Amino acid sequence: MEPHPPIVAIMPVRYPQILEAVTRAGGILGSPAEAEGLVWTDPMAPDDLASVLAGSPAAWVQLPFAGVESFAEQLEPGRIWTSAKGIYGPAVAEHALALMLAAARGLHHYVKCTSWASAEVVPARRLKGSRVLIVGTGGIGRALARLLEPLEPEITAVNRSGTPMAGASSTVPTALLGEVVGQADWVVLAAPLTQETTHLFDSRMLGAMSRQAWLVNVARGGLVDTAALVESLEHGGIGGAALDVTDPEPLPDGHPLWSFSNVIITPHIANTWDMALPELAARVERNVLALGGGTPLEGQVDIALRY
């Protein structure tokens, strides 16, 4: 296609940053009915997207999230779908690091204290020399490896194919996860939620973890069988859990996970909308440029794999 200023619809037009990104890239704001590209900025409401798309010729649809599960019904061939995959990695990795360091230093214990305590109450550990297993080598996993590098842990990565991840001393395929998970002091979940990864951490996988190891989940709650996790924590099967995502989510009041002193729960804030917006706007800008210039778009979703 000839380079041209593409007509782009933003639905809803709520965020000045996205609007500015589209116009900065030479896009012309239009309605869905005439748009070549559609930027869906509503974090919720996937159903509304279906009805908007029904009346739109848009060849390209930009979704606001990295994971596209909630839009699974809408994903249809014949359009290019792009997500936010990759761009939120550094923000989420920063949260994973915050959770790991907090657990390592016993902050979950000390912030509740109103009396000076001895260091022996909760063992403080260094990340230096510890063994970190990163499950998932997408944007989050790769960014986490970069953040961890100066802290000098030994990193093992896990992905489907076993293709080496930069920063990891070894990368193993998911099929061999059970054989390496027991060597880790930290198990960080940074994988997409797919049929293959749902309940990847079930009672068997949790049972294979070291009793000192912490499970850190900054990806999707469904990667972990919550009932199995509760049982493992009850029996001291693992050292603790730091969860930014849960299943169910939100975690209901009175749920057993709220009761453990060695569980840190944050309410899905690894990448808040405030943190995400500048990164999403930057991707929208690059993709509108690509659409106008006829070059490949960034963050394309594989409809069959749903990520």
Place this chain on the structure above:
Amino acid sequence: MEPHPPIVAIMPVRYPQILEAVTRAGGILGSPAEAEGLVWTDPMAPDDLASVLAGSPAAWVQLPFAGVESFAEQLEPGRIWTSAKGIYGPAVAEHALALMLAAARGLHHYVKCTSWASAEVVPARRLKGSRVLIVGTGGIGRALARLLEPLEPEITAVNRSGTPMAGASSTVPTALLGEVVGQADWVVLAAPLTQETTHLFDSRMLGAMSRQAWLVNVARGGLVDTAALVESLEHGGIGGAALDVTDPEPLPDGHPLWSFSNVIITPHIANTWDMALPELAARVERNVLALGGGTPLEGQVDIALRY
């Protein structure tokens, strides 16, 4: 001196790691009366060191701490004194980073929750793009700059002379601290406690800080005027404080600092003895090798400066 296996006394011989370090370096374990080198591994009891040294020809004495205040009376010329200076910096920097990230992500709030909350309750911030002021460019400050580098904050450093610190975009002399402190989102204290630095953060300096900024102290409690800090927190003068050291220390029960929701206190655990031991053992090994080989020892104390 010809390369030779030096006789080294360890007092007391309590830690296998130190014993192994001496023998691995080719040292021969001996009594103080015959020893060429003496490794003092008792974190306390400086008085006992004096009586041991009275009957020892040891040309070299290794002390277990970075600061040698508690051994000041024992430091005498005619022997080479080495301390742990420099080697504990990375452990303390790791703790500073843990405190910063915990505060940035609101973990001090969320770990007390027993109900899912919205992200807006406590604003989660990224370190990316934030402005970090590191006061003190010794082992801790330099190590912290290295840990922060992949998180992409903008670092300003402060030291006596203004000599540039690697990793900082600018370094200013302590005399100009008051002029730059207001621009920082994070103020990290990593300076030694001297006459000059005592109460460096008094009501004036705290008053010059941004109302969103956090004060992080991993150095010595006396760097901060505690009464002024309490007053600043009471009036919302700063965003919060994360303290691994306090003045007085231990912080007494019922002290006002215990009562703030935006204060994180850890009981001087940035570098526990468990963390220190492998680093100390590694220095002992290098120094026994140097003693045997006639090369310069590492971490030498300037007796006049007592540092």
